[in-house]
Amino acid sequence: MRRTPSLCLVVGLIALATLPVRVSTQGGSYPITLIAPAKGPFTFPPGYQTPWDKIDIMVTEKMSANLFVLHGSQGLDPAHPDASGGRALVLFGPDGVLMVDTQNRQVADKTLTALRTFTDAPIKVLVNTHIHGDHTGANAFFAKQGALIYAQENLRNEMLRPPPRANGQPAQAPDTAGIPVVTYSYAKATVGEPAVTLHMNGETVDFIPMMPSHTAGDTIVRFRTADVIYIEDFYRNFGYPFADQANGGSLKGMLDAADLIEKLAGPNTTLVPGHGTLVKKGDLLPYRAMLVDIMAKVKTLRDQGKSLAEVLAANLTAPYDKTTLGDTQQSKDRFITEAFDEVKDFPPIVDGKRTMPVH
Numbered sequence: 014m015r016r017t018p019s020l021c022l023v024v025g026l027i028a029l030a031t032l033p034v035r036v037s038t039q040g041g042s043y044p045i046t047l048i049a050p051a052k053g054p055f056t057f058p059p060g061y062q063t064p065w066d067k068i069d070i071m072v073t074e075k076m077s078a079n080l081f082v083l084h085g086s087q088g089l090d091p092a093h094p095d096a097s098g099g100r101a102l103v104l105f106g107p108d109g110v111l112m113v114d115t116q117n118r119q120v121a122d123k124t125l126t127a128l129r130t131f132t133d134a135p136i137k138v139l140v141n142t143h144i145h146g147d148h149t150g151a152n153a154f155f156a157k158q159g160a161l162i163y164a165q166e167n168l169r170n171e172m173l174r175p176p177p178r179a180n181g182q183p184a185q186a187p188d189t190a191g192i193p194v195v196t197y198s199y200a201k202a203t204v205g206e207p208a209v210t211l212h213m214n215g216e217t218v219d220f221i222p223m224m225p226s227h228t229a230g231d232t233i234v235r236f237r238t239a240d241v242i243y244i245e246d247f248y249r250n251f252g253y254p255f256a257d258q259a260n261g262g263s264l265k266g267m268l269d270a271a272d273l274i275e276k277l278a279g280p281n282t283t284l285v286p287g288h289g290t291l292v293k294k295g296d297l298l299p300y301r302a303m304l305v306d307i308m309a310k311v312k313t314l315r316d317q318g319k320s321l322a323e324v325l326a327a328n329l330t331a332p333y334d335k336t337t338l339g340d341t342q343q344s345k346d347r348f349i350t351e352a353f354d355e356v357k358d359f360p361p362i363v364d365g366k367r368t369m370p371v372h
């Protein structure tokens with residue numbers, strides 16, 4: 014459903030009036046944060062559904078003069094109440110548009126409208142950082158706008174042959190128009206090296222395939238001139254860590270991903286997570302330490318023969334609740350369940366996916 018411009022303006026003004034707006038400059042004139050993600054806490058009534066017609070997509074950060082971030086409204090989407098959807102990056106200029114991720118399918122029109130507020134250039138290249146709907150949902154829409162889609166081969170496989178849902182039911186069939194066309198794979202021997210390098214609009218852009226971490230099909234995207242790396246979702250600072258094990262992810266792989274960023278990023282490199290605030294590489298260290306600590310504690314309990322229910326009841330995340338925004342019970346339980354599944358009898362990755370136990 015499309016809204017009239019006047020209502021858009023009203024909603025925009027309400028957003029400006031009620032949300033924390035911070036304009037900051039770090040390391041020269043960029044990045045510029047126009048709208049920082051909200052901190053919450055947020056609560057939603059039982060049965061609440063995301064009102065997609067109320068969600069706007071806005072330019073929330075400028076990473077350079079021609080590299081902008083698109084992100085969604087705050088306080089409306091229970092999956093990501095700090096800012097709806099997963100960040101999309103847009104590099105633009107005379108060579109056309111390169112996008113990183115496409116936001117949710119339901120707001121595809123609004124994502125394009127936001128993009129068209131700053132560039133008329135044709136949309137040429139799209140790279141997906143991982144398969145989740147808040148990052149690939151509008152793939153088919155942007156492919157129809159002209160984008161050639163790049164991703165890891167595993168992401169393509171996950172999309173063509175999705176794993177069953179958490180409840181064991183078969184997943185929905187994919188929209189074939191949104192499936193990546195140009196693929197590459199992660200290899201241990203070339204860890205950290207770009208699979209693709211594009212020279213566009215004065216930027217040098219590297220697509221770097223990641224080890225199985227958030228999923229088995231992750232890519233990080235480095236913009237060398239802007240000194241920016243889009244690190245997608247293996248790191249997060251809103252809610253507890255999430256490794257999508259059914260799509261081949263693992264908490265252990267997220268440790269390896271954090272270690273790789275330590276090598277790839279310089280002290281001033283701005284890291285752009287899919288959600289939460291922009292960070293520097295030093296911010297990944299306490300996150301990494303928490304992953305190590307929780308996995309060790311869960312392993313100890315599981316080795317003692319404790320059940321999942323008993324491990325969840327141990328409330329192992331308690332020391333981190335004060336410093337973790339968005340620390341819902343669901344987010345904690347998901348994290349601990351992942352650790353429980355991973356420390357013993359963890360299924361292997363086949364075709365980009367794992368057959369996970371149903372709890």
Ligand SMILES: [Zn+2]
Binds near residue numbers: 099145
């Ligand atoms: Zn995401």
